[in-house]
Amino acid sequence: MLSRSSRPRRAGRRTLALLLAPLAALPAVALPAVGPAAPASAVTYGTTVRSPVKTAPWALSLWRGARSTGPVRFLCTATAVAPQVVVTAAHCVQQKGFFYVEVGAGRLGAGKRVPVEAVTDHPRYRSERFRYDIAVLRPLLPLALPSYATAGTASLARSVKAGRQPSLGLYGWGLDERERLGRLRSATLRTAPDTVVDAFGRAFDERSMIAAGRPLPSGRYAGGCNGDSGGPLVVGQGGTRYLVGVTSFGAEGCDQDLPTVFTSVGDYAHWLSTASSALPRQARTANRALPVPTTKPTVRGDAVVGGTVTCDPGVWTANATRVTATWFRGQARLEAGASHQVVPQDAGATLRCVVRATSQAGAATRVARVSVPPAAARPA
Incomplete structure (x- = not known):
């Protein structure tokens, strides 16, 4: 040219x-x-x-x-x-x-x-x-x-x-x-x-x-x-x-x-x-990305009344500056933290552990679920 x-x-x-x-x-x-x-x-x-x-x-x-x-x-x-x-x-x-x-x-x-x-x-x-x-x-x-x-x-x-x-x-x-x-x-x-x-x-x-x-x-x-x-x-x-x-x-x-x-x-x-x-x-x-889990949150433990379930938040990308877990029954907020003791009110319900990861760009959430069996029927 x-x-x-x-x-x-x-x-x-x-x-x-x-x-x-x-x-x-x-x-x-x-x-x-x-x-x-x-x-x-x-x-x-x-x-x-x-x-x-x-x-x-x-x-x-x-x-x-x-x-x-x-x-x-x-x-x-x-x-x-x-x-x-x-x-x-x-x-x-x-x-x-x-x-x-x-x-x-x-x-x-x-x-x-x-x-x-x-x-x-x-x-x-x-x-x-x-x-x-x-x-x-x-x-x-x-x-x-x-x-x-x-x-x-x-x-x-x-x-x-x-x-x-x-x-x-x-x-x-x-x-x-x-x-x-x-x-x-x-x-x-x-x-x-x-x-x-x-x-x-x-x-x-x-x-x-x-x-x-x-x-x-x-x-x-x-x-x-x-x-x-x-x-x-x-x-x-x-x-x-x-x-x-x-x-x-x-x-x-x-x-x-x-x-x-x-x-x-x-x-x-x-x-x-x-x-x-x-x-x-x-x-x-100046991170511009929301955190992403490289392994998903999971729940382990005994999901029966009187038992304890624990939320594993999973592994998140390195830009996550804070990771928290909160338990819910339906729309009702139960408590913050990884562990939850199953109470009679949980019987027959699905419990949700909402994991929230925060970066400089904002927050991302992922949910892990566990079902609690109904309470056993009492004899007449």
């Missing part, structure tokens, strides 16, 4: 948009249940990834909930580069609330959502709408994926921009050209020529961005759409997938007449390394 630095830049002639999912149009699912996914796809003019868990386990969906309880909504796409390092676009994490990455999904909403406990976006993103569009997240639990993408280097970024990488792979969970949602899609792209990139005008920064697409006979482009934001543009070398781009913006609408623009990961290699290294400290000082 020839350098654009010596040519005057034209103002953009298209309406450009960050490829963020339009939340009002996408399905909400209540925590912790998983809602049904629509019969759908993603990435414009791409192909469905038949087995995402095997083919691209590192291509994750990013979800957000406004409150600690209630529905969560699909938001963006993201890329796992380590068990507790996930890369996405900065514009995907500007809202307050609780973030989750979904792993092991064959369809959107059908996998396991892991809370995110720390988020760092590039400090200069807020001052410029399209530049510095990169962020890094720390899941609360290690993801334990079969494989991870590898963050691209500065030299690989130069190679991509120069057009020396003929095959670039885009992955995304967002909308397709018919605005359908639900399946991971991929498309093979190539670096866009200068004459096309000029249409982006001043929004495009050749020093830190990559423009790529696959031109079609119709004049449209295979590329990203809403919900693909933050997703991976990768280069395959041997068995390794190198993350060279983070999906950022493109022409407004899914039936695109321009290629997609990606944040060039290699040009942010130093920032990405530094920000990733700082995530554990950030998780300790």
Whole structure:
């Protein structure tokens, strides 16, 4: 690719948009249940990834909930580069609330959502709408994926921009050209020529961005759409997938007449390394995730009148700063503490031990139950 630095830049002639999912149009699912996914796809003019868990386990969906309880909504796409390092676009994490990455999904909403406990976006993103569009997240639990993408280097970024990488792979969970949602899609792209990139005008920064697409006979482009934001543009070398781009913006609408623009990961290699290294400290000082039990609360003991039952609160994630147990009979609160002596009033009832774990982000509860048999009938 020839350098654009010596040519005057034209103002953009298209309406450009960050490829963020339009939340009002996408399905909400209540925590912790998983809602049904629509019969759908993603990435414009791409192909469905038949087995995402095997083919691209590192291509994750990013979800957000406004409150600690209630529905969560699909938001963006993201890329796992380590068990507790996930890369996405900065514009995907500007809202307050609780973030989750979904792993092991064959369809959107059908996998396991892991809370995110720390988020760092590039400090200069807020001052410029399209530049510095990169962020890094720390899941609360290690993801334990079969494989991870590898963050691209500065030299690989130069190679991509120069057009020396003929095959670039885009992955995304967002909308397709018919605005359908639900399946991971991929498309093979190539670096866009200068004459096309000029249409982006001043929004495009050749020093830190990559423009790529696959031109079609119709004049449209295979590329990203809403919900693909933050997703991976990768280069395959041997068995390794190198993350060279983070999906950022493109022409407004899914039936695109321009290629997609990606944040060039290699040009942010130093920032990405530094920000990733700082995530554990950030998780300790400003944790953003609700605690999660790694083993569920259980009840043991003699659930008969005169016996004693004890509530084992289970094991919770390290961000839990306090764990308490309280006993209930129906809606009646009995006492706080792990143990409860079964009294005649408990006969025939189900006792509940409500375990409450608190982190800096708020509190989560889990319930363990035990039934007390009815009292034996007295002889007449």
